[in-house]
Amino acid sequence: MSGHFKKKTKTKEDIPTASLPDIIFMLLIFFMVTTVLRETTVQVRTVLPKAEALTKIDQKRLVSYVYIGPRKLEGNRIGDTGVQIDDALVEDLGNVRDIMYRKLLEQPRLIVSLKVDETSEMGVVLDVQQELREAGTLRINYSSKRDIPS
Amino acid sequence: MAAMLNKKTRREAEIPTSSMADIAFLLLIFFLVTTTIDVDTGIGMVLPPKLEDDIEPPPIRERNVLKILVNEQGLVLVEDQPSAVQLIREEVRKHVLNYGADPRYAEEPGKALVSIKTARQTPYNAYVGVLDEVWMAYFEMWDSEARQLGFSDYAAYVTMLETTDGENEIRDKIKAAISIAEPDEA
Numbered sequence: 302m303s304g305h306f307k308k309k310t311k312t313k314e315d316i317p318t319a320s321l322p323d324i325i326f327m328l329l330i331f332f333m334v335t336t337v338l339r340e341t342t343v344q345v346r347t348v349l350p351k352a353e354a355l356t357k358i359d360q361k362r363l364v365s366y367v368y369i370g371p372r373k374l375e376g377n378r379i380g381d382t383g384v385q386i387d388d389a390l391v392e393d394l395g396n397v398r399d400i401m402y403r404k405l406l407e408q409p410r411l412i413v414s415l416k417v418d419e420t421s422e423m424g425v426v427l428d429v430q431q432e433l434r435e436a437g438t439l440r441i442n443y444s445s446k447r448d449i450p451s
Numbered sequence: 452m453a454a455m456l457n458k459k460t461r462r463e464a465e466i467p468t469s470s471m472a473d474i475a476f477l478l479l480i481f482f483l484v485t486t487t488i489d490v491d492t493g494i495g496m497v498l499p500p501k502l503e504d505d506i507e508p509p510p511i512r513e514r515n516v517l518k519i520l521v522n523e524q525g526l527v528l529v530e531d532q533p534s535a536v537q538l539i540r541e542e543v544r545k546h547v548l549n550y551g552a553d554p555r556y557a558e559e560p561g562k563a564l565v566s567i568k569t570a571r572q573t574p575y576n577a578y579v580g581v582l583d584e585v586w587m588a589y590f591e592m593w594d595s596e597a598r599q600l601g602f603s604d605y606a607a608y609v610t611m612l613e614t615t616d617g618e619n620e621i622r623d624k625i626k627a628a629i630s631i632a633e634p635d636e637a
Contacts, residue, residue, distance in 0.1 A: 352493075353587055423571060442494065
């Protein structure tokens with residue numbers, strides 16, 4: 302029996318740490334890959350207006366964006382005003398209602414963030430707001446940047 | 452010389468890998484900390500619900516409404532008087548905290564209403580500028596109310612409410628009632 306014990310004490314007690322960096326690197330790569338934001342290519346120019354009375358939206362899950370601004374054309378030119386939701390331009394403003402209503406069914410506490418170019422005219426914004434009222438998505442946010450006093 | 456060469460070949464040629472994990476962890480933590488997603492900031496509003504055809508909107512007394520008009524050039528009329536954008540804040544404050552003193556302004560803070568009307572051609576910039584001033588007026592009034600209750604500012608009052616689960620009495624007293632009016636049909 303004593304011989305048996307002696308044999309055991311002779312074995313190495315170290316945990317092999319050689320593969321630990323690989324495991325951690327795998328974690329690192331996993332996080333780097335999964336935290337990529339779902340970027341949408343914005344097809345309209347949105348230079349946000351500056352404001353002071355800002356509130357932050359912490360829950361990003363609740364937010365859905367509507368982009369309003371002059372269309373970006375080839376060669377740095379800009380065209381007439383377009384409205385974009387997610388990835389596509391909305392040609393007929395009447396469709397805004399359906400799109401938003403479907404989003405509202407998925408997320409009842411939806412906040413619609415309007416990213417409107419500062420040179421846009423109010424007419425389009427008011428039309429979109431009217432559609433949002435029809436859809437029942439009443440919580441909106443006029444996305445604006447902090448005014449840095451120069 | 453021969454002895455020295457012998458010594459060299461005998462030495463183990465291993466890189467210590469035990470610290471590799473720490474380095475990788477440091478990288479991991481660095482990335483986790485630095486990849487902050489930029490938060491969306493803006494002016495929050497709640498649109499009025501869709502009006503039913505057979506229900507008339509509730510009657511509002513004329514004096515309780517502060518009418519702000521923004522025209523195509525971004526020029527502002529407050530109660531039919533030309534005004535600078537910077538003066539709106541003071542005007543809103545006078546309107547809301549009037550307590551019936553001046554017949555041109557509101558009867559009491561709970562009934563006060565601010566109406567912003569734009570033309571269809573009004574630049575969005577001008578509209579946000581006006582809306583911002585109106586909101587700042589309310590923020591400042593909330594701040595001073597909170598200071599009267601013994602808080603440093605309104606944000607401190609709100610954090611207190613979140614922990615005690617109480618009613619927001621400041622917002623009940625001074626309601627931010629901002630209405631976005633439809634433009635006239637040209």
